[in-house]
Amino acid sequence: MTDASSLPTRNPRSGASDYLMPVYNAAQVADVANALRQAQTDWAALSLQQRLAALAELIDAIDADRDALVQALSQDTGRQQESAMEVNGVQNTLRRWLATAPALMSHEAPRRSQVPSILIEQHRRPYVLAGVISPWNFPLMLSMIDAIPALAVGCAVMVKPSEATPRFVPVFQKTIARVPALSKVLGFVTGPGQTGEALIRNSDLICFTGSVRTGRRVCELAAQCFIPAHLELGGKDPAIVCADADIAQAARALAWGSMVNAGQSCQSIERCYVHRSIFAPFVAALQLEVSGLKSNFLEIDQGQIGPIIAGVQAPIVQRHLSQALSQGAKAVVGGQVREHHGGLWCEPTVLVDVTPEMAIMTEETFAAILPVMPFETEEEAVQLANSSIFGLSACVFSRDIERAKNIAAQLHAGAVSINDASLTAIVHDAAKQSFKASGLGGSRMGAPSLQRFYRQQAFMIKDGGADSPWWYPKATDSQIT
Numbered sequence: 001m002t003d004a005s006s007l008p009t010r011n012p013r014s015g016a017s018d019y020l021m022p023v024y025n026a027a028q029v030a031d032v033a034n035a036l037r038q039a040q041t042d043w044a045a046l047s048l049q050q051r052l053a054a055l056a057e058l059i060d061a062i063d064a065d066r067d068a069l070v071q072a073l074s075q076d077t078g079r080q081q082e083s084a085m086e087v088n089g090v091q092n093t094l095r096r097w098l099a100t101a102p103a104l105m106s107h108e109a110p111r112r113s114q115v116p117s118i119l120i121e122q123h124r125r126p127y128v129l130a131g132v133i134s135p136w137n138f139p140l141m142l143s144m145i146d147a148i149p150a151l152a153v154g155c156a157v158m159v160k161p162s163e164a165t166p167r168f169v170p171v172f173q174k175t176i177a178r179v180p181a182l183s184k185v186l187g188f189v190t191g192p193g194q195t196g197e198a199l200i201r202n203s204d205l206i207c208f209t210g211s212v213r214t215g216r217r218v219c220e221l222a223a224q225c226f227i228p229a230h231l232e233l234g235g236k237d238p239a240i241v242c243a244d245a246d247i248a249q250a251a252r253a254l255a256w257g258s259m260v261n262a263g264q265s266c267q268s269i270e271r272c273y274v275h276r277s278i279f280a281p282f283v284a285a286l287q288l289e290v291s292g293l294k295s296n297f298l299e300i301d302q303g304q305i306g307p308i309i310a311g312v313q314a315p316i317v318q319r320h321l322s323q324a325l326s327q328g329a330k331a332v333v334g335g336q337v338r339e340h341h342g343g344l345w346c347e348p349t350v351l352v353d354v355t356p357e358m359a360i361m362t363e364e365t366f367a368a369i370l371p372v373m374p375f376e377t378e379e380e381a382v383q384l385a386n387s388s389i390f391g392l393s394a395c396v397f398s399r400d401i402e403r404a405k406n407i408a409a410q411l412h413a414g415a416v417s418i419n420d421a422s423l424t425a426i427v428h429d430a431a432k433q434s435f436k437a438s439g440l441g442g443s444r445m446g447a448p449s450l451q452r453f454y455r456q457q458a459f460m461i462k463d464g465g466a467d468s469p470w471w472y473p474k475a476t477d478s479q480i481t
């Protein structure tokens with residue numbers, strides 16, 4: 001555990017370290033955890049409606065602090081549009097659970113067992129303290145996406161956001177404080193990986209969003225602590241554009257799906273396979289769409305493409321780009337990472353003449369770059385799409401929905417968008433799990449999401465018949481002597 005009580009934080013627009021993040025040490029994390037555990041007893045004793053009423057108040061509290069939240073997130077990430085989207089996204093997540101949780105958590109009536117004379121009552125017992133560890137690409141949204149259903153179920157929640165984007169935390173803590181009931185059961189701690197490890201040691205289950213590398217470590221530690229771990233990790237999402245696709249529609253969708261948040265999303269489209277018969281017109285359409293996107297380096301409220309948020313990603317992006325270009329890839333749009341006043345912006349980039357072995361086609365590239373390559377047959381497209389360690393999500397474009405569904409069924413990915421891209425960023429009411437190295441555990445989205453946060457407890461009540469047939473035969477006086 002680090003002794004440092006604060007860490008300097010880099011500003012993505014200037015490269016300067018202009019913020020000191022408080023670092024919670026192991027003892028401080030344990031203190032926060034203990035206070036949350038104590039408050040959880042009363043929280044869990046509230047009715048679901050009462051807990052949802054507190055979560056509804058958070059929607060209004062966010063409204064009251066909207067400008068401050070968007071500003072803090074913009075300072076954390078160097079982009080403003082997506083910061084506003086994040087704030088709206090958290091409110092929408094709250095509304096979705098307010099609307100759906102009552103039916104999903106409705107009381108199950110006692111029922112007769114198939115075993116005679118036994119009545120079954122099912123109860124849900126929330127984990128006491130859910131730990132959440134989040135990354136920097138959507139700092140607020142990914143801190144709250146699991147916290148909200150956990151709170152609805154009756155857990156207390158302790159969140160550790162990324163050390164790259166901690167500025168929003170004190171602002172959001174003030175927002176949470178506007179809802180006293182919630183402020184006792186929703187706590188934040190800040191710090192680097194060691195703080196995350198302390199959080200795991202003090203939690204009863206862990207929801208982790210981040211890289212595969214850290215996910216493995218989190219999973220190992222969770223195993224040592226004997227707690228469930230739900231892991232949402234990296235991706236290298238493929239797109240397949242069939243010969244009969246609407247080219248203009250596919251190009252627009254993929255420009256968005258690969259470039260939104262400057263390509264710094266887990267579900268960003270990072271590989272595009274296009275049927276050779278439409279390759280040239282598709283690339284032309286994509287080129288047109290992507291060349292219309294502008295960096296936001298002059299004014300944060302202008303343009304669509306923000307800076308590289310995490311400094312550590314910049315050399316990875318540079319390596320992928322320069323290796324691809326030196327091995328024969330061509331940039332039909334963009335192709336460079338540019339420095340402006342200390343910040344680093346990756347130009348919105350479309351690459352052609354790429355090969356499957358290039359790092360840009362195999363490793364996660366957190367930047368606004370879309371490599372495009374042709375395929376001859378759909379079998380080949382499926383094989384290329386599946387040739388990855390990742391299995392987060394994918395998309396397929398075809399005018400023939402049955403054909404698209406047939407391809408989708410062969411893809412090793414937890415969510416497949418059809419005739420749109422990266423829909424998991426928008427559609428949160430469909431259950432999906434990550435395949436391969438992209439994650440482990442229950443679905444964060446859709447109805448099963450809530451099930452991650454409680455254990456089932458069964459009461460098996462014998463309410464009839466004096467003797468049970470599985471008991472030993474009744475002892476008789478003659479047996480005793």
Ligand code: NAD
Nearest residue numbers: 134135136161162192193196197210211214232233234266
């Ligand atoms: P990261 O793994 O470096 O860090 C994620 C979080 O883990 C941070 O809060 C960090 O402080 C913490 N951490 C680091 N070491 C730890 C340890 N030993 N124990 C506990 N916590 C520790 O990831 P990142 O660079 O912040 O985020 C980018 C990654 O997140 C990408 O791979 C991206 O694909 C992934 N991601 C996945 C999803 C998804 O839903 N699948 C969503 C967004 C981002």
